[in-house]
Amino acid sequence: MLSTQGLGPLALGGSTAAGEAARMIRWNPTSCGSEMGMPGGRWEETYPGQPFTLDDDGPGQAKLRHAKIVRIDVFTSQVKTDRGIRVGSTEAQLKAAYGNALTLIGDEGYARAWMFKDGHGAMHFEVGLEGDHGEPVAPKVTAILVATKTSAFPMVTSRTDDIAGGC
Numbered sequence: 001m002l003s004t005q006g007l008g009p010l011a012l013g014g015s016t017a018a019g020e021a022a023r024m025i026r027w028n029p030t031s032c033g034s035e036m037g038m039p040g041g042r043w044e045e046t047y048p049g050q051p052f053t054l055d056d057d058g059p060g061q062a063k064l065r066h067a068k069i070v071r072i073d074v075f076t077s078q079v080k081t082d083r084g085i086r087v088g089s090t091e092a093q094l095k096a097a098y099g100n101a102l103t104l105i106g107d108e109g110y111a112r113a114w115m116f117k118d119g120h121g122a123m124h125f126e127v128g129l130e131g132d133h134g135e136p137v138a139p140k141v142t143a144i145l146v147a148t149k150t151s152a153f154p155m156v157t158s159r160t161d162d163i164a165g166g167c
Contacts, residue, residue: 001081003120005121006069007072010025012070012071013068013069016043016054016069026044043056051078052072052076054072055069055070073145074087075142083098085144087141090141091112091139091140094125102114109129111128111130113126114127122146126141
């Protein structure tokens, strides 16, 4: 279950060690630059279907072996929020679940971004408005991001490379 506190044992602000102990993530020392002789490594999810990615608090692009979790991104319907929203939920379902606590933070024409904040963190819901070829589609949730700081969210992430855990 995804909430502003995290995803199960993957607690926002908590240690990556808890996720590793729960066998939800593993450290891959050969990812992100190590193949080019640079310091590398990153956390990778171990769930089938790779339902989420995460960022740690490493400086800049550095990913740290022992770090705090600062962002989790979900791109599949395998994971739902504590209010029942998942990738594929309609924008109407999103608004019904979170009501006036939602704030529109971005509208790019092809996608809208909504934010829900509470005392633990923030949740960003991306709602797609176009299909793969620019055709209009029924507004549905295409990504859910949770983070310790709202500054971790761009306005709209689709069509960008802003993905938690990216190199």
